[in-house]
Amino acid sequence: MDVNTKKLKKNAFRVTKRRGYTASRIRIPGGRLDAKYLSMIQEIADTYGEGVVNITARQGFEVPGIRFEDMDKVNVLLQPIIEGLGINQPNPEGTGYLSSGTRNIAACVGNKVCPMANFDTTEFAKDIEKAVFPNDLHFKVALTGCPNDCQKVRMHDFGIMGMTLPQFHADRCISCGACEKVCRRKVVQAISMKNFRPVRDNETCLGCGECVIACPNFAWQRSEKKYFRLTIMGRTGKKNPRLGQDWIKWIDHDSIIKIIMNTYDYVEEYIDRSAPGGKEHIGYIIDRTGFKEFEKWALKDVTLPSIAEVRTPIYWSGVHYKKQFDY
């Protein structure tokens, strides 16, 4: 059997434990799809797989038990799913995914369903997918509707948390204290009461919107614009897993996409081509070049909202399995 594993991996198949068999990896940006695609995935699993589907950690599907020689036929069956989910496909129809390095853009359920979410995570995930795919570089991006972070975005290279900038309308306040209480008990105590009315400390505020939700009389209202907290360079892995750190608070949608695109240029410039499998988490590259160099590249031509707060430089810690580590 002669199979080019480098090529099949790039085509979103996988080398599996069972010799001669592969698994097909299906991208679902934002983790939401019309239910009709499930029967198409079932067809692939029943026809060429072993009738089984894995739900992946990144909200994709993985159909295992496919024989290497059936990959082309699977790609044909994947076509309506690829098209239907709006996945960029510069390669010919019926030849599957062009790359797999940049992983599926994962998102919590978002404001299509969740009352706490500050934005439509699925739609933003699709916007990012449109901008970044296909790309061979190892990027992980995830979005979550609020700082509850159900999507655990701090474990990703780019974590996007929804925010709203609460607007206070004093003439609607009845001094019930609901906002102060919810912020103290559930969030970070950014609200204190003065002269019977709440005062919000912008520096402490997470922009989670709990005060807006708790206010019974629309004294607190959402900002017209949507904002985000951008956390960066979280990761899992064997070397040094760590939580993504806050970089930019009160950032906007377009700036985030621009920063991610800029980071591809930065990684192209500085990646260690000799790294195992030719892939490196971005964070290790930043450790090597220094944060300021990354920041210079990432913020190129980015115009942040005037209220954006940039934390710089950033230091990470995380789990150190060994005290000293030679890269």
Add this chain to the structure above:
Amino acid sequence: MAYSLDKIAVDELFSKWGEDYLIYGPTLIKNTGRLSDTDSVRYDEVKSIDDLELNLKSDYSFKDVILPISEVLFYYNEDGMMVPKQKHNGAIIFLRSCDLHALDRLDQMFMENGKPDFYYTRLRENLKFVLIPCSKSFENCFCVSMNSNVTKNYDLTIEEINGEYVFESKDEYFTKFFSGSKELDYTVPYVKENDIKVEHVEKINNLAITKSEMWREYDSRCIACGRCTLVCPTCTCWTMQDIHYGDNQKAGERRRVQASCMVDNFDRVAGGHVYREKNGDRMRYKALHKISDHRERYGVDMCIGCGRCDDICPEYISFSTILNKIAKESE
């Protein structure tokens, strides 16, 4: 007499009325809902027919126009005090039949309950009411049960029919603007039946209801947020707040602010005692006030069946269900 006008003519009317009155009505404000990417319908100043939301029930009622959520009663310093000017000298208010019945309740409480309230009375003067008739019931409405589905106490009505606006005027001020407009036969529609019906009890057994176990369910279900009372067009409770200005503690203001019997501290008294700690007891207090206490004094129920409290409750507690439970327990 009824008249039919196109949108351009209506907007001309609005600008003419605007010279004499502030115009308030329900407006749909995009993306201003409590939850992200949701809309809300609230009362605000209306400049054009486009601002007016005629098809949806407003989340909050018109009452803020005459009963501001927060109103400074007077400013004071060492030398004396000053009453601020009123917020408007006259207003045109767009509302529904149930709301006009709610207005009666507000009048009862502020003008017929001892000496008329100075602040309410001065905003209440020179108001014109434009009825937005309901051709069908909205969700959670029970106006028919509360006898608030029909009203004659309007100055003008407005209804959109096939892209034109039909008005019926009973008021000289309005009628003069329609001379030369297209006349037509028109009957003001009203709601004849709601999906929700509330059992009307002649004599509520207050003692039995107070001791009933039915309220215990609401100890845990109700979160005491107060939304139900704030959207209610007949809830009028307020509290006083004295603010002493920072640099000169002898200067300040006293304001009257809407309160809610459902939220903490409403019934906290000297010594820290609280009459109704349990949320179910607050619910009982509110419910009996709406259908029993007010009726004893004024002969009508306070609740007018608009169902806004049900619409807004984040815990899906239905007030009409509570009223029916009370009826059952009173048997």
